[in-house]
Amino acid sequence: xxxxxxxxxxxxxxxxxxxxxxxxxxxxxxxxxxxxxxxxxxxxxxxxxxxxxxxxxxxxxxxxxxxxxxxxxxxxxxxxxxxxxxxxxxxxxxxxxxxxxxxxxxxxxxxxxxxxxxxxxxxxxxxxxxxxxxxxxxxxxxxxxxxxxxxxxxx
Numbered sequence: 001x002x003x004x005x006x007x008x009x010x011x012x013x014x015x016x017x018x019x020x021x022x023x024x025x026x027x028x029x030x031x032x033x034x035x036x037x038x039x040x041x042x043x044x045x046x047x048x049x050x051x052x053x054x055x056x057x058x059x060x061x062x063x064x065x066x067x068x069x070x071x072x073x074x075x076x077x078x079x080x081x082x083x084x085x086x087x088x089x090x091x092x093x094x095x096x097x098x099x100x101x102x103x104x105x106x107x108x109x110x111x112x113x114x115x116x117x118x119x120x121x122x123x124x125x126x127x128x129x130x131x132x133x134x135x136x137x138x139x140x141x142x143x144x145x146x147x148x149x150x151x152x153x154x155x
Contacts, residue, residue, distance in 0.1 A: 048088065048089035048090040048093055049089050051089075051093060052089045052092065052093060055093075055096075056096075059085065059089065059092070060085070062092050062093075062096060063081050063084045063085055063092065064081070065096065065099075066084070066092070066095050066096050066099045067080050067081045067084060069099040069102070069103070069108070069109065069137060070084075070095065070099065070136070070137050072133070072134060072136075073133060074134075094138075095137075095138065098137060098138045098141050099137065101141065102137060102140075102141055106144070109137060109140070112137075112140050112141065112144055113129065113132050113133055113140065115144060116132060116140060116143055116144045116147060117129055117132065119144065119147035119148060119150075119151060120147055
């Protein structure tokens, strides 16, 4: 029995090698054509540290860029910067993305709160507006996006 097993193993190895040769020769011309037609570009920065360095240079510059927008009315900006410096690069990049989207879509924190209260039809409810002003910017942005989706869905 041992000889049959050895013989069958040898046959499967030969078949596997033969099939590998045929797939390599068939795929090689396509790969060469694709490589010749497209120029190789420098790959984008993949990790959070590399992306942070590519976009902002240092963590301090990133924190300075987002701290003013993230600070609420009663919060000290210096204390916020100290807390943000301890945060991970991935978290800071997400916060920077939110700050950028808010500035692009709404113009700022106050305009975001106004748009949110109008979307939920509670612009005259002053305690509600005051409570919204205490929320973090990412939370406000998520609430505004959800309210916009609800308005679109109801139409």
